[in-house]
Amino acid sequence: MGETRKLGGRYRLLNPLGTGSVRLAFDEREHRDVAVRRLRVPAELHNSALDEARRAARLRHPLVARVLDVVVEDGAPWLVMEFVSGASLEQTVRSHHPLPVTQAARVGVCLLSALTTAHEAGIVHGRVDPGNVLLTPTGRAVLTGFGSPSLSMLPSADLWALAATLHFAVEGRPPGQVPAAGADPLRSLIRAMLHPAGPPPIEVVRETLEHLAVDRPLDVVVATAGPLPPAQVAAIGLAVLDRLLAGGEFHGGVQPGNVLLSPDGRALLTPLLRAGTFPAFTAPEGAQTLAADLWSLGATLFTAVQGSPPAPGAPLTRAGALAPVLLRLLSGNPAERPTPDELRRDLRSVIDAPPDPG
Structure with a gap:
C-alpha cells in the first residue's frame, strides 16, 4: 500500500502503529493525525458492519478513542479513529x-x-x-x-x-x-x-x-510502616464492624489483605469475592456466623497492632488498652466473644482513651 494513498480523498495513509493492523494517517481537511483500520469482514456482512461502526461513532466518553468517520474505499469499509498518544x-x-x-x-x-x-x-x-x-x-x-x-x-x-x-x-x-x-x-x-x-x-x-486505585491493604501498610498505634487499630476495627453489620450476613474473608486504608486513614472492608480466608484468620470453630467473623476481626486487629498474626502464647506487648478487647475477640468459645454493641463500646473507649505516656 503506497504511502501517498488517501482514503475518502482526505485521509493520507502513513506508517503502521505498533504491530497491529492500525495505521497512522493525516486528515488533510481537519489538519490532524488520525488512526485508521480496515474492517476485514465477509462481503455479506459489510452493511451490518457499517451500521455498527456508525453507531459506535456516536459514542462519547473521555476514555474512549472516538470513531470519527467511516469510509468505504474500493468496496472495503475503513474506520477513522481519534489518534491517542501512548x-x-x-x-x-x-x-x-x-x-x-x-x-x-x-x-x-x-x-x-x-x-x-x-x-x-x-x-x-x-x-x-x-x-x-x-x-x-x-x-x-x-x-x-x-x-x-x-x-x-x-x-x-x-x-x-x-x-x-x-x-x-x-x-x-x-x-x-x-x-x-x-x-x-x-x-x-x-x-x-x-x-x-x-x-x-x-x-x-x-x-x-x-x-x-487509591487505598492500600492493611497488610501492606503494616509490612511497610510497622505495627499501628492501638487507637488507630481500634478505629479500623470500628469501621470494619460497621461494614460487617451493614452486610447483614456472614462475610468469611475478614483478614488484613481485605481491609483497605485510604490516604486519610479511613478503613474499608472489601466484599468477599470467592476468595477464602487464610488459616491464621479463620475462627477455630469453622462456623459461618457473625461470631466467626468477629474472631477474624480480632486476628486482623492483632496483626495490625503487633505486626504479625496471633499464635498460641503470642504476647500482646503493643496493644495497650486494646489488649483485653482482642483477648475477648480471640476466645475459642464463641459465647465468650463480645456482642457487636459491646465491641463497639469497647473500641470507642480505646479510641477516646488518652495516649499512654509510656
Whole structure:
C-alpha cells in the first residue's frame, strides 16, 4: 500500500502503529493525525458492519478513542479513529514489567467507566484486550477498538475480557485455565469476574476498583510502616464492624489483605469475592456466623497492632488498652466473644482513651 494513498480523498495513509493492523494517517481537511483500520469482514456482512461502526461513532466518553468517520474505499469499509498518544498496555507490560496493583486498578477504573457508558448506549465492544488499551503520558487508560463487529456479544463478555486484561496487567500473562492465585483484593476480584458463574454485581466491581486505585491493604501498610498505634487499630476495627453489620450476613474473608486504608486513614472492608480466608484468620470453630467473623476481626486487629498474626502464647506487648478487647475477640468459645454493641463500646473507649505516656 503506497504511502501517498488517501482514503475518502482526505485521509493520507502513513506508517503502521505498533504491530497491529492500525495505521497512522493525516486528515488533510481537519489538519490532524488520525488512526485508521480496515474492517476485514465477509462481503455479506459489510452493511451490518457499517451500521455498527456508525453507531459506535456516536459514542462519547473521555476514555474512549472516538470513531470519527467511516469510509468505504474500493468496496472495503475503513474506520477513522481519534489518534491517542501512548503505548498499549500489551507493549508496556511486555517491554517493562507487570503493573503495580494500584496502577492496574486505575486502568480498571478507566476501562469500566468507558464500558459502562458504551453498554448504556447499547454498544458492546467485543474486543477488550491489552492491545486495545492505550496508556497515555498523563496516566489515563483509553479504550480503543470500538466500531468493529461485536458478533452479537453480550455486555458480560466485555466484563470477562476486562478481567482477563487486568490479569495480564498484573501477571504478564492471560488467565488461561488457571488464573493467578493470591488473596489480595484485586486478584480476588479478577478471579470472581472470570468465574463461570458470571461476574459480581457491577457496583461491587466499580467500588473495589475505585478503592484499590487509591487505598492500600492493611497488610501492606503494616509490612511497610510497622505495627499501628492501638487507637488507630481500634478505629479500623470500628469501621470494619460497621461494614460487617451493614452486610447483614456472614462475610468469611475478614483478614488484613481485605481491609483497605485510604490516604486519610479511613478503613474499608472489601466484599468477599470467592476468595477464602487464610488459616491464621479463620475462627477455630469453622462456623459461618457473625461470631466467626468477629474472631477474624480480632486476628486482623492483632496483626495490625503487633505486626504479625496471633499464635498460641503470642504476647500482646503493643496493644495497650486494646489488649483485653482482642483477648475477648480471640476466645475459642464463641459465647465468650463480645456482642457487636459491646465491641463497639469497647473500641470507642480505646479510641477516646488518652495516649499512654509510656
